[in-house]
Amino acid sequence: MSEKFDVIVVGAGPAGTSCAYTAAQKGLKVLLIERGEYPGSKNVMGGILYRKQLEEIIPEFWHEAPIERPVVEQRFWFLDKESMVTTSYKGLEWAKEPYNNFTVLRAKFDKWFAEKAVEQGALLINETVVTECIVEDGKVVGVRTDRPDGDVYADVVVLADGVNSLLAKQLGFHKEWKPNEVALTVMEVLKLPSKTINERFNVQNNQGVSVEMFGDATHGLLGTGFIYTNKDSINVGVGTTLSSMIKKKLKPYDLLEHVKNHPMIQPYVEGGETLEYLAHLIPEGGYNTVPKLVGDGVIVTGDAAQFVNAIHREGSNMAMSSGKIAAETIAKAKETGDFSERSLDSYRTEIYDSFIGKDLKKYKDAAHTFEENPQYFQEYVPLMNQAMNTFFTVDGTPKWDKQKKIIAKMTAGRGKIGLAKDMYKAWKAVK
Amino acid sequence: MNILVCIKQVPDTKIIKVNPKTNTLDRSSAPTILNPYDAHAVEEAVRLRKEHGGKIIVLSMGPPQARLAIRKCIEIGADEGYLISDRRFAGADTLATSYALFKAIEKLKEEEGIELVLCGKHAIDGDTGQTGPGIARRMGIPPLTNVIKVEEVDLDKKLMKVRRKIENGYELIQTSLPCLLTIEKEMNEVSYSPLPNMMRAARYEPIVWTVDDLNDVDIKQLGLKGSPTIVGKMWPPEKSSGAEMIEGSTKEQVEKLLSVTYEKRELFGVKGGEKS
Ligand SMILES: Cc1cc2nc3c(=O)[nH]c(=O)nc-3n(C[C@H](O)[C@H](O)[C@H](O)COP(=O)(O)OP(=O)(O)OC[C@H]3O[C@@H](n4cnc5c(N)ncnc54)[C@H](O)[C@@H]3O)c2cc1C
Ligand SMILES: Cc1cc2nc3c(=O)[nH]c(=O)nc-3n(C[C@H](O)[C@H](O)[C@H](O)COP(=O)(O)OP(=O)(O)OC[C@H]3O[C@@H](n4cnc5c(N)ncnc54)[C@H](O)[C@@H]3O)c2cc1C
Numbered sequence: 279m280s281e282k283f284d285v286i287v288v289g290a291g292p293a294g295t296s297c298a299y300t301a302a303q304k305g306l307k308v309l310l311i312e313r314g315e316y317p318g319s320k321n322v323m324g325g326i327l328y329r330k331q332l333e334e335i336i337p338e339f340w341h342e343a344p345i346e347r348p349v350v351e352q353r354f355w356f357l358d359k360e361s362m363v364t365t366s367y368k369g370l371e372w373a374k375e376p377y378n379n380f381t382v383l384r385a386k387f388d389k390w391f392a393e394k395a396v397e398q399g400a401l402l403i404n405e406t407v408v409t410e411c412i413v414e415d416g417k418v419v420g421v422r423t424d425r426p427d428g429d430v431y432a433d434v435v436v437l438a439d440g441v442n443s444l445l446a447k448q449l450g451f452h453k454e455w456k457p458n459e460v461a462l463t464v465m466e467v468l469k470l471p472s473k474t475i476n477e478r479f480n481v482q483n484n485q486g487v488s489v490e491m492f493g494d495a496t497h498g499l500l501g502t503g504f505i506y507t508n509k510d511s512i513n514v515g516v517g518t519t520l521s522s523m524i525k526k527k528l529k530p531y532d533l534l535e536h537v538k539n540h541p542m543i544q545p546y547v548e549g550g551e552t553l554e555y556l557a558h559l560i561p562e563g564g565y566n567t568v569p570k571l572v573g574d575g576v577i578v579t580g581d582a583a584q585f586v587n588a589i590h591r592e593g594s595n596m597a598m599s600s601g602k603i604a605a606e607t608i609a610k611a612k613e614t615g616d617f618s619e620r621s622l623d624s625y626r627t628e629i630y631d632s633f634i635g636k637d638l639k640k641y642k643d644a645a646h647t648f649e650e651n652p653q654y655f656q657e658y659v660p661l662m663n664q665a666m667n668t669f670f671t672v673d674g675t676p677k678w679d680k681q682k683k684i685i686a687k688m689t690a691g692r693g694k695i696g697l698a699k700d701m702y703k704a705w706k707a708v709k
Numbered sequence: 710m711n712i713l714v715c716i717k718q719v720p721d722t723k724i725i726k727v728n729p730k731t732n733t734l735d736r737s738s739a740p741t742i743l744n745p746y747d748a749h750a751v752e753e754a755v756r757l758r759k760e761h762g763g764k765i766i767v768l769s770m771g772p773p774q775a776r777l778a779i780r781k782c783i784e785i786g787a788d789e790g791y792l793i794s795d796r797r798f799a800g801a802d803t804l805a806t807s808y809a810l811f812k813a814i815e816k817l818k819e820e821e822g823i824e825l826v827l828c829g830k831h832a833i834d835g836d837t838g839q840t841g842p843g844i845a846r847r848m849g850i851p852p853l854t855n856v857i858k859v860e861e862v863d864l865d866k867k868l869m870k871v872r873r874k875i876e877n878g879y880e881l882i883q884t885s886l887p888c889l890l891t892i893e894k895e896m897n898e899v900s901y902s903p904l905p906n907m908m909r910a911a912r913y914e915p916i917v918w919t920v921d922d923l924n925d926v927d928i929k930q931l932g933l934k935g936s937p938t939i940v941g942k943m944w945p946p947e948k949s950s951g952a953e954m955i956e957g958s959t960k961e962q963v964e965k966l967l968s969v970t971y972e973k974r975e976l977f978g979v980k981g982g983e984k985s
Contacts (some may be wrong), residue, residue, distance in 0.1 A: 280905065309908075403907045426903040 283309045285608055286421055286432040287400075287601075288408045288445060290317035292594045293580025294438030295391045296335055296601030302398035304609040305522075309430060310392065310400050311423065313407040318388025322558035323594060324465065325506040325513045326488055327382040331595040332462055333600055336394060338376075344390050346381040346508035347486030348373060349675045351479075355542065357494040358663035373485050381486045381506045381513075383467070410448055411435055417618075418449070418575035432672040433617045434608045435576045438601060439558045443569075443582035451578060452569030457521035459563030461501060461588065464530040465515025466538075468550025472510045478546050479507055482580065486555045489546075490591070491516075493659030495537050499526065500648045500655060503537045505546060514538060514547055519562060519649060530557055565642035571629065572622045585629075587637045589644050589708060596634045603628050640708075647707035653692070656702060660686055710763040710886075712754040713786065713817065714827045715810055715844065716747040718771050718778035719834045732943040734772055734834070743778040746829025748785060750892040752899045753859065754827055761862055764788045766817060770809050776915055783910035784902040790915035791817065796891070797920045800933030803835070806900035807843025808930045812923045814848065824864075826889040830855055832850060838891065845889035856894040862886075877939060 285301045287294045290312035298310040312319045326349065332339050350535050351368035364413030372378040374647070396402050412420040412429060420431035441460065447453055466694075472483065479487045486507045501518030516537045523530065538547050561567070561584040568585075571578050580597030587596065605626040611617050629635050648654055665684045669677075689697050718741050725739035754765045767782040767790045769775050779790035793813050801809060818824065827847070828841030838854065845852030856870040857879065867886040872879050874893055902910075920926055929935060955965050970977075 281908065401911050403911055404906070406904065406907060423904055425901060425907065428904045432909075518865060518948060 280427065280430050282420075283307045283401075283430070283432040285309070285434050285436060285605070286311065286430060286440055287436045289419060289438040289580075290314075290392045290395075290402065290404075291321055291388060291438060291580060291597060292391070293585075293597035293601040294436065295388065295395050295577060297436050297438060297599040297605045298400040298402075298601075299335060299391075299395040299398050300602045300605035301608060302395060302400040304605065305399075306609060306612065308395075308400040310395060310402045311406050311408055311421070311433065311509070312392070312402065312404050314404065316389050317402070318385045318390035321384040321388050322388060322463075322465070322517055322556040323382075323384045324463075324504050324591060325381045325383065325508070326379050326594075327387065327589065328592065328595040329377050330707075331598045331602075332375070332507055335598060338379065340375070340377060340518070342390075344386040347481075347484060348377040349379050349381060349488050349506075350481065350485040351487045353487060353489045353492045353572045354650065355489060355495075356659045356662055357491055357540065357542055359494055359603055360541055360661045361663045361667065362493075362657075363662045363666050373482075377656075381488070381508050383508060383511075393518070408439070408445060411437075411445055413449075416574060418573060431573065433612070434525055434622070436601070436604050437576065437578045437582050438580050439582050441561050442576070446569055446578050446582055449573060449576065451571075451573070452567070455559075455561070455563065455567070457524055458519050458645075459561065459567050459584075461517045461560040461562045462519050462520050462523055462530055462557065463515055463517025463560055464534045464557045465504075465513055466534065466552050467508075467511050467513055467554040468547055468549075468557070469511045469553050470550045474549070475510070475512060477506050481507070487589060491537070491543070493655055493663075494540065495543075496522075496533065496655065497526070497528070497536070498656035498659070499523075499528075499654065500645070500652070503543075504591075505543070506697040511553060512547065514543075514550075517560065519645070520559070521649070547550060551691050556665075560588065561586045562645050564588065564645060565638040566646075568638065571626045572619055574619045575617050575622075577607065577622055577625050582591060583629075585634050585638070587641060589641050590637075592637070596637075599632060599634060603632070627636070644707040647703055651700065651703065653700060657691060658700075710757060710761040710862070711821055712757060712763060712765050712825045712827060713781070713814060713823045713845055714747065714750050714754050714765065714767045715829075715840065716751065716767050716769045716782055717744045717829070717832045717840075718742070718769065718775040718776055719744045719832055722833045727945050732945060743776065743781040744829050744832045746831065746833075746892055746894065747778075748781070748899045749894055749896050749911070750829055750890075751782045751785045751787055752897050753892060754825075754899065757785075757825070757859065757862065761864060764821070766791065766823075768810060768813055768817070769792070770794070770801070770806060770813075773917075779915040780910045780913055784906050784911045785899065786902070786906055790913065792917045793923070795919040796932075797824040797928065798932050800936060801931065802842045802936035802938035803837050803839035803843055804937060805933075805935035807840050807847060808935060810840070811844050811847040812926055813918065814844070816918070816923050824867075824887045825869075826850070826887065828889065828891045830891050830893050830975055838944070841891040842888055848887075848889070851884050851888045852891070853882060853888060854891045855893050856890045857893045859890075931934045 282387045284306040285308045287298045287310045298308050302308045350372045356363040407424040408421045410422050411418045413470040418435050489502035489505040496518045499522040501517040503516035506513045516533050579600040585596035586593040720736050720739040721742045726735045728735045765787045767787045770793045831838035842852040855874040856871045857874050861870040870883045955962050
């Protein structure tokens with residue numbers, strides 16, 4: 279029989295690598311299997327890496343990790359066709375250690391992170407696809423890969439295979455995601471000289487900006503667009519729920535072209551040479567769609583478990599924390615030698631007690647509310663723009679009359695009560 | 710039959726950029742890979758081992774990161790890997806490279822016999838195809854270049870029959886063993902490595918030798934000093950002209966492409982045809 283490990287981790291994204299790193303650090307014998315040519319070779323993310331959760335795994339990682347820029351400013355743009363209302367926060371305390379978050383390019387970051395796990399003693403195998411879990415007597419005892427002599431065994435298999443998680447699906451932990459439970463996001467990495475980036479975004483060399491865009495960026499559909507600044511490139515992307523795309527017959531690439539050519543956005547991306555074009559799904563079902571997390575000899579982590587807070591575009595951090603908690607759970611189980619569902623179940627409770635469970639719960643109705651009530655992005659964003667336009671256009675109208683006009687416009691569609699109801703609904707969804 | 714395969718780590722020339730000012734390769738612009746012909750050579754060694762037994766040793770001269778290319782060979786199925794790595798080897802042309810590799814082979818032969826040496830047809834960066842024959846000449850064994858098939862091996866009589874690619878066909882040739890073959894891509898398909906090989910390779914640390922580990926090395930024949938090659942001038946091949954970029958929306962591009970293809974249909978051997 280082939281070699282046996284304490285843990286086999288499937289997928290070397292943030293979830294899998296965190297798990298492999300932590301487990302190896304605790305002295306477990308770890309096999310990390312990745313289908314890409316190297317970890318990160320095909321992985322996609324807008325690019326915001328949060329400090330806190332990685333720091334809990336590798337203290338002061340920013341001295342050595344391939345980060346692009348620390349983010350010092352977060353901008354929010356509410357776009358109409360030819361205007362936008364903006365709000366932002368810039369803080370130079372974010373430009374100093376320990377920083378708040380960073381922009382990263384996943385191809386570089388994931389590769390580095392996996393190398394750190396290997397330094398801890400994990401065995402990394404690339405270019406190998408796990409095709410199924412090996413189940414004996416209802417217990418997961420290993421994985422089958424697409425290679426000759428490709429079976430390999432372990433006490434616990436950790437599924438960190440990302441949003442589609444065919445493996446968790448095969449085990450019957452979840453069904454095919456519905457089109458309104460995933461967002462399809464496309465993005466491009468555009469090469470721009472760092473000097474141009476500094477000028478356009480008004481920052482210094484080692485400072486980055488994140489821009490989140492709502493409203494016309496997605497033609498008013500549920501979703502967002504973004505621009506993140508790297509060292510000498512920018513990431514521009516846009517995504518909406520798959521259901522919206524299907525309903526509106528939108529092609530992802532056309533949506534990205536629309537964003538890049540939007541008169542408010544075009545000056546920022548002009549002249550950028552496309553280095554990469556990427557498309558990927560994001561789990562957006564949240565709390566209500568979290569699958570079964572634990573079975574006999576198996577744990578599900580990261581995107582595979584739908585751990586994404588779409589409202590705050592947090593996913594990689596939840597992936598990392600869940601991977602770490604999984605490794606800690608397995609190390610504890612190793613002490614008793616009991617890897618049954620009951621023994622591993624403390625993973626589930628710890629997840630629900632952590633920020634992952636709490637944040638997912640807080641926003642559990644958000645996506646649904648915004649999907650069912652398209653007026654937020656379709657009507658209120660243009661209205662905000664019109665209100666600003668009315669108020670700030672100097673045309674001799676007294677300000678008092680302007681205010682009345684604005685209120686009349688705001689309530690024209692749904693009436694005062696309708697407006698109040700919508701505001702309450704939105705508040706409730708995110709409170 | 711023990712087989713030694715010489716392997717080289719090369720920049721992926723499909724991706725590499727040429728520095729427009731100096732006309733030299735910008736090596737940092739491309740990832741490094743195992744020279745593709747060398748992968749076929751290791752694969753062939755694995756097939757021969759299956760039939761005739763023995764051991765497969767790979768040998769490379771290069772910087773420390775050439776370990777990765779050696780690991781790739783372990784994935785394919787090599788038994789051991791040796792890397793000769795030393796600043797004194799640097800800047801070698803084919804003469805100095807074959808000398809250094811020959812010295813390492815001599816050292817390896819102290820441990821066990823080597824019946825066959827395999828090299829790639831050429832390295833995709835240097836492209837000279839001289840290293841293999843250079844090694845054979847120094848070892849005093851016959852070199853057979855551009856081999857596409859091993860037809861027969863007779864270990865008792867120490868004979869081997871191979872098929873060589875030549876300009877207008879192929880040549881069937883018999884040689885005595887030991888000999889050196891340089892391998893063409895047609896030789897075989899590199900197979901998908903078994904998982905146990907992958908795990909062995911991920912853990913594998915090649916044996917690294919410096920100049921001091923080799924015997925009776927004439928330092929003057931190594932590296933830049935031992936390399937009579939002088940690069941007179943380098944220039945990128947002339948770009949062929951007359952290409953026309955098709956631009957516009959996807960629909961416009963498709964229409965343009967269709968109409969151009971139609972206009973030039975005779976190029977594809979299509980005669981007549983009415984535009985519909
Ligand atoms: C466009 C976009 C923008 C985003 N922006 C952000 C952001 O700014 N900040 C943020 O925190 N999050 C963001 N996210 C979410 C974030 O990318 C994910 O939450 C995170 O990558 C999840 O990590 P993971 O390890 O669970 O999965 P992944 O990163 O998807 O990794 C899964 C890994 O498993 C491998 N794999 C899959 N199946 C197999 C198999 N069968 N065998 C072997 N290997 C396999 C894959 O190759 C991959 O390496 C964004 C996502 C997208 C798509
Ligand atoms: C005009 C010219 C100028 C050059 N100038 C320089 C220079 O100034 N400095 C410099 O460092 N290099 C230089 N080189 C590169 C150097 O000469 C070659 O890379 C090296 O000698 C191997 O030759 P090759 O790449 O042509 O390999 P080939 O002879 O084409 O390779 C055939 C086979 O030989 C074997 N082989 C080749 N190299 C190795 C190796 N290192 N280890 C193990 N096996 C090997 C492999 O099996 C390979 O498939 C130059 C090359 C050329 C053509």
